[in-house]
Amino acid sequence: MDLKATITTRARQLGFDLVGFTPADPLEGAAFYARWVALGYAGEMGYLTRNLDKRADPARMVPNARTVICLGMNYYQETPPSTDPLTGHIACYARGDDYHDLIKKRLFTLWDFIRDNAATEVNGRVYVDTAPVLERELAQRAGLGWWGKNTCLINKREGSFFFLAEIILDLELPFDEPATDHCGTCTRCLDACPTDAFPQPYVLDAKRCISYLNIELKGSIPTHLRKGMGQWIFGCDICQDVCPWNRRATAASETGYRSRPGFDGPSLLEWIAMDQETFSAHFRHNPIKRPKRRGLLRNVAVALGNSGRQEAVPALIKALQDEEPLVRGHAAWALGQLGGDEALAALNNRLEVEEDAEVVTEIQAASK
DSSP: OOHHHHHHHHHHHTTOSEEEEEEOOOOTTHHHHHHHHHTTTTTTOGGGTSOHHHHHOGGGTSTTOOEEEEEEEEOOOOOOOOOOTTBOEEOGGGSSSOHHHHHHHHHHHHHHHHHHHOSSOOOEEEESSSSSOOHHHHHHHTTSOEEOTTSSEEBTTTBTOEEEEEEEESSOOOOOOOOOOOOTTOOHHHHHOTTOOOSBTTBOOGGGOHHIIIIIOOSOOOHHHHGGGTTEEEOOOHHHHTOGGGTTOOOOSOGGGSOOTTOSSOBHHHHTTOOHHHHHHHTTTSGGGTTHHHHHHHHHHHHHHTTOOGGGHHHHHHHTTOSOHHHHHHHHHHHHHHOSHHHHHHHHHHHTTOOOHHHHHHHHHHHO
16 A cells, blocks of 8 residues: 555554545635634633744644644544433533543554654654644645534534544645535524624634633633533533534544543532542543633532522532632622522621632622
């Protein structure tokens, strides 16, 4: 077989479901991306606003780059149905092991394979979601899928539940045809978003996205967006779940992405009581460690406030004494949403001793 076919075969053996090759040319989408950043849609994700020159041209990442090998790995796991408002929702990509570690190991194995099988010396680098690479446009150019109206990359066979990774190298290989858009007139993803995070098709205002609010945002969640978050405590799959191209989504073959025990529908009452030691052990090698304990418990408090269940009041009262102001403030909001004499009394008692100005404001608003 020729080298491209050999690489493709080896990539699939390593668990990559999608493989495509595209020129390492400057990207036309760089101007769109720069405008997106200028409009403030990146929110507090400062890392997305840096290195715009590198994002525009893969050759700035790897000198004399000729080819980008784009790869996709399915992570889909079916979510068991639940009507219990005291259980949380976690995006299916985050219910197993951390994909960064898993994919990077496979990428380095593939990279070693390429160097061993190339007829000449090859230089390059591998990337998994953490470098200034416009991976969706590269993947589209490599034929992996098209940029959907919900800004996810969509493949006709696999849908959109897959991770992206790249190898940029200075070896020219045959290229694949770019993918074309097949969203048509469908707007289900746009219509389903409970926080109105899409100002227009193909554009995401991250500041309103549930996944941004419960993962990337480090401080207080804007009050007017909390109800729209529902029971989502880490990430969100709504715009993907409603996409017709995901109707035939199949469970990932990679066992590392399978849900850990208790992650399919975690108990909000148990997780709101989690101390730092339990948090560190529970989320070892798992993406949910990213917002840290204070961020996760903030999210759980919001979900409890949205539950409408008085059974959550005692747990929230305890969270009102948490060492983290971020947790106390959102617990106060949640108690205000649930209401009742017990919740109001706890808020008034905490107000007498609370020293954090932001938490005081949350308590005062919740007590009205």
